[in-house]
Amino acid sequence: MIEIKKYSELLEKTKNALNSFIDNEFGHIPIVNETEWATPDWTIVYYKNDLIATFYNIIEREITVDGKIYKIGGINNVITPKEFRGKGYASKTLKNTEKLIFDELKCAFGVLLCADNLIPFYEKLNWYKVKCPVYFEQSSGQKLWGANIMLLTKNEKLNPAKIELNGLPW
Numbered sequence: 294m295i296e297i298k299k300y301s302e303l304l305e306k307t308k309n310a311l312n313s314f315i316d317n318e319f320g321h322i323p324i325v326n327e328t329e330w331a332t333p334d335w336t337i338v339y340y341k342n343d344l345i346a347t348f349y350n351i352i353e354r355e356i357t358v359d360g361k362i363y364k365i366g367g368i369n370n371v372i373t374p375k376e377f378r379g380k381g382y383a384s385k386t387l388k389n390t391e392k393l394i395f396d397e398l399k400c401a402f403g404v405l406l407c408a409d410n411l412i413p414f415y416e417k418l419n420w421y422k423v424k425c426p427v428y429f430e431q432s433s434g435q436k437l438w439g440a441n442i443m444l445l446t447k448n449e450k451l452n453p454a455k456i457e458l459n460g461l462p463w
């Protein structure tokens with residue numbers, strides 16, 4: 294069962310469980326701890342026999358691409374707890390919720406920021422890497438994103454020259 298919930302309406306115990314998975318996966322990475330991250334708007338959880346088998350968050354944001362504003366769905370913290378990995382759950386959950394991003398949230402495209410090793414995984418799901426500077430905000434000012442940015446578009450691929458996230462990254 295896939296549950297789609299506003300992040301602000303997640304039960305405390307669900308939020309704690311998700312945070313502990315996130316902390317396990319990313320808590321030891323210095324850049325993760327040193328960066329201020331956006332608060333998600335939506336959380337998608339795939340339950341298998343009442344257990345969390347995959348989850349991820351969506352951030353709704355208006356970003357600027359080559360000077361034009363687009364409402365996009367930012368994806369973050371895609372995690373499958375270890376015992377559920379390699380069964381296609383993350384792929385299935387991401388695929389099954391594309392319509393949420395495009396049709397219900399009316400996003401022009403999906404945007405994710407990720408490390409090199411996950412690029413092939415997302416490419417299989419039709420996400421593609423774009424090579425352009427990506428700027429995001431921190432309390433200390435505007436910064437340049439150092440890793441990858443991938444997009445999911447409905448039709449043709451974009452090839453932008455500059456992306457501004459207009460807020461904290463995700």
Ligand SMILES: CC(C)(COP(=O)(O)OP(=O)(O)OC[C@H]1O[C@@H](n2cnc3c(N)ncnc32)[C@H](O)[C@@H]1OP(=O)(O)O)[C@@H](O)C(=O)NCCC(=O)NCCS
Nearest residue numbers: 318371372373378379380381382383384385407410411414
């Ligand atoms: C990435 C992740 C969400 C995949 O979840 P999953 O439910 O196992 O995904 P699927 O079964 O749909 O697809 C599995 C594929 O993920 C890819 N993959 C997973 N981890 C990977 C890694 N560290 N490096 C490269 N590819 C990886 C593989 O291509 C794998 O394919 P295979 O099963 O044929 O080997 C899961 O491994 C995870 O939680 N990893 C840790 C957190 C993380 O890095 N999340 C991504 C944040 S951008």
